[in-house]
Structure formats: structure tokens, C-alpha cells
Amino acid sequence: MHSTEAPGADEAPGPDGIVPTRVKGDLKRDAPLAKLVWFKSGGTADWLFEPADLDDLVNFLGKLEPQTPVMALGLGSNLIIRDGGVPGVVVRLGKPFSSVEVKRECVVECGGGAPGILVASTARDAGIAGLEFLRGIPGTVGGFVRMNGGAYGREVADILVDCDVVLPGGDLVTLPVQDLEYSYRHSRLPDGAIVVAARFKGVPGDPEEIGAEMDRIADERENSQPLRTKTGGSTFKNPQGTSAWKLVDEAGCRGLTVGGAQVSEKHTNFLINTGEATSADIEGLGEEVRRRVAEKTGVTLEWEIKRVGRP
Numbered sequence: 001m002h003s004t005e006a007p008g009a010d011e012a013p014g015p016d017g018i019v020p021t022r023v024k025g026d027l028k029r030d031a032p033l034a035k036l037v038w039f040k041s042g043g044t045a046d047w048l049f050e051p052a053d054l055d056d057l058v059n060f061l062g063k064l065e066p067q068t069p070v071m072a073l074g075l076g077s078n079l080i081i082r083d084g085g086v087p088g089v090v091v092r093l094g095k096p097f098s099s100v101e102v103k104r105e106c107v108v109e110c111g112g113g114a115p116g117i118l119v120a121s122t123a124r125d126a127g128i129a130g131l132e133f134l135r136g137i138p139g140t141v142g143g144f145v146r147m148n149g150g151a152y153g154r155e156v157a158d159i160l161v162d163c164d165v166v167l168p169g170g171d172l173v174t175l176p177v178q179d180l181e182y183s184y185r186h187s188r189l190p191d192g193a194i195v196v197a198a199r200f201k202g203v204p205g206d207p208e209e210i211g212a213e214m215d216r217i218a219d220e221r222e223n224s225q226p227l228r229t230k231t232g233g234s235t236f237k238n239p240q241g242t243s244a245w246k247l248v249d250e251a252g253c254r255g256l257t258v259g260g261a262q263v264s265e266k267h268t269n270f271l272i273n274t275g276e277a278t279s280a281d282i283e284g285l286g287e288e289v290r291r292r293v294a295e296k297t298g299v300t301l302e303w304e305i306k307r308v309g310r311p
Helices: 054-062 116-125 132-136 141-146 207-224 244-250 279-297
Strands: 026-032 044-050 070-073 079-081 086-092 100-104 107-111 160-166 172-176 194-201 261-263 271-273 306-308
Touching: 054 160, 054 194, 070 141, 070 194, 079 279, 100 116, 107 116, 116 132, 116 141, 116 207, 132 207, 141 194, 244 279, 261 279, 271 279
Parallel strands: 044 086, 070 086, 079 306
Antiparallel strands: 026 044, 100 107, 107 194, 160 172, 160 194, 261 271
């Protein structure tokens, strides 16, 4: 991995609150983020850090000024990076954090950068059932642990044993599932905390049956969602007792456009970048959908997609 050598740690903090230090990983300033997110839009990160290993990450975060914003970035799904870019540091967990192993009965141990499909496939090969739904979550372990990701009637809260988290300031802690106080698409993890590993527990199962369920989930996603477009995944949380897409449809928003952004005609809880949409187009379209749904149905939709950065 590329190394960036900065001045010695005994010097004064540099611009943006970064403490000059040597890192083993890759540290870049004014790094473009559009290519790293599903929408393919948005500005730059003040700093983008891809740590070489856990020690590298802990040491780096421990040397940041306390007020420096820190954001973890996984596969870039369910995320709008605003056009003004992201202040502080964006941390991207790469291959060193992508391992998935089964070390004890029915428990899958995963790095924070591992994609859901790899976790589900590893569980299948080991005859562990109950994790099939991760095949349907477009993201990495760190993201869906933080957000209590879910699909097809299951969510992370159902399978998480515990997770390893680097807190702002560089402290590494292991948190049991109850400490995350999960609710729908939410946990109590503080801003700037980075999930670097997690352990999921399933039940014994037949690999062929597990594989068939994963195939069913993949086919259902392919048939119902605009997966081959520049999209961010499900845009709004489902209100209690109904589905967001139904309310969006009822409000007449199917195919609605703002600039280069469009409400998907295939699944109305997805926004898509038709080509050259700005993040302002995409977020503006989402807000217009929320306005129309509230006017038509009286329901105020909540964003599920995270929107970060400067307008």
C-alpha cells in the first residue's frame, strides 16, 4: 500500500486539524469522492485515509485534534456526498479490514470492510443459516452494523454478537450488541466511531438451502430494484404500517426529475443519477418527493440515505 510521509509528530497540528504524522497507509488531501460512491456525484474529502492495518488506524485517530470530523466510508451505497465536499477526514477501510472467517460454531467473524455478500457466502459454505439477508444489503459490515442494516424481514440486531469499534480519539473497544441500543436503521454509536470488526451468530443449516435462499434474494433484488443504474439504494425509511415506495407512488412521483436526478420508474423508493446529476439535484429531488408525499398523504418521510458534507 502507498505510504504518505508527513512531518514529525512533534510539530504543531497542520491545516484542518490533522496532526502531522507518519502513516503506513494512504493519506491524500482534497481527494475526489464521487468515484467511490454509488451515485457517482459529490465533492472531495479534505483528507482521505486508507489505513494499512488496525494499528495504523488507531495511531492516526489518536493524533487528530479532538474537534476534527471523522467519517467512515464503505462501498458508498446509501450515501449522498454533497457537492461542497466533506470536512475533516474520511476513513476508507480496504482489504486489510475485509476478512471473513468462521472460528467457532455458527459465529462468523468479519472485518469492518467486508461486503455483505462475502459474509453471507462464507456463512453458506460453513453451513450457517440466518445470515442470508446480508446478500441483499449493498454495503460493508461497518456500515450496516452502524445503521442496523436490514432486508427481507431481518436486521443486524438479530445476528450481531459484538463489534470492535475505534472511538474518536483512537480508543479501541469491544461493544456487545445491547450497548448499541438498536432501533430501526439506527444505533447509539457516536459520530466518528469506526466499526473495524464484528461477529455474527447464525444457526446450523444446509448449505444448499442457504444458497437457494440467497439466490432468491438476489433474483428479487434484480427484478424489483434499479441495480444497474447510479443509485444510492432505498431512499426513505418505511413508515410504520406501510411502504415508502407506495406513498411516493401515490403522490405521483414515479419518474419525477430534478436536473439529472430521477425517481426510478422501476422502484419509486430509489433515486437515480441519469448521467450528470449533481448531489444537489439528487437531494433536491428527495426533498421535493418528501414535500409532495406530505401534501398528498400527511406522512413526512424520513431519509434513510445519509447525506453528508457541505452544500
